[in-house]
Amino acid sequence: MEQRLQAGRRLLRVLSERGIAVPEALGWGLDPNGDQALLTAYGGESVAKANAGTMSALAGILSAIHRIPVGSLKGVKLPKHDLAAYFFPGVEAYPDLEQALRRLTARIPETSDRIIHGDYHLQNIVERDGEYAILDWTNGQAGDFRYDFAWACVLIRIYASERLASAFRAAYLRANPIPPEELRLFEGIACLRWMLLHRRGGVPQGPRTVKKVREIVASLEGIVPVELLG
Secondary structure, eight states: HHHHHHHHEEEEEEEHHOOOOOOOEEEEOOOTSEEEEEEEEOOOOOSSSSSHHHHHHHHHHHHHHHTSSSGOTTTOOOOOOOHHHSTTTTTOOOOOHHHHHHHHHHOOOOOOOEEEEESSGGGGGGEEETTEEOOOOOOOOEEHHHHHHHHHHHHHHTTTTTHHHHHHHHHHHHHHHOOOOHHHHHHHHHHHHHHEEEEEOOSSOTTHHHHHHHHHHHTTTTTSSSGOOO
């Protein structure tokens, strides 16, 4: 854990030096679910009322993070993981999801040359004095920025709204373009991750949550079978 803590501290230092507001790393421990987590401290208020301007600002921050090449971080060795192995632990218990995941990952080469957050969503962002800070860098690593962005987009579509997701998406892609077909594939992978967490009981769920996910999957026709939602 000490090694992971030092890596987390170095990552947060680099991001802070580049003007991205991040918390202070305090230690490496276990969260309430018993999962390992980087423990940090930062004062601020949660983003209570998001609008198009908010989403554009948050997209700009994520885009800035993704534009930092890992090779430019002198003396900082970031963890690097296989996308499927890291973000889909236990998927082998669900052969239908595993097969769909293998089909998608085989269609596009994975890269790991950028810094990624790993779980970029509104609950991991706070505001203080008009500045947004990005929390929970437990999953920070050298990874595929296209997946990181797709996961953020899918979560905004599910837990916020299509309007806010559109603002976030447009602002990000203006600064950091991704070919549309590549993005669709990674959005499909993001949906599969949500399905895996859903089956394991690890995602927030309201009365319309599954319906919204079904609509997202339907919009990705030919990428992820709707039947996987059950």
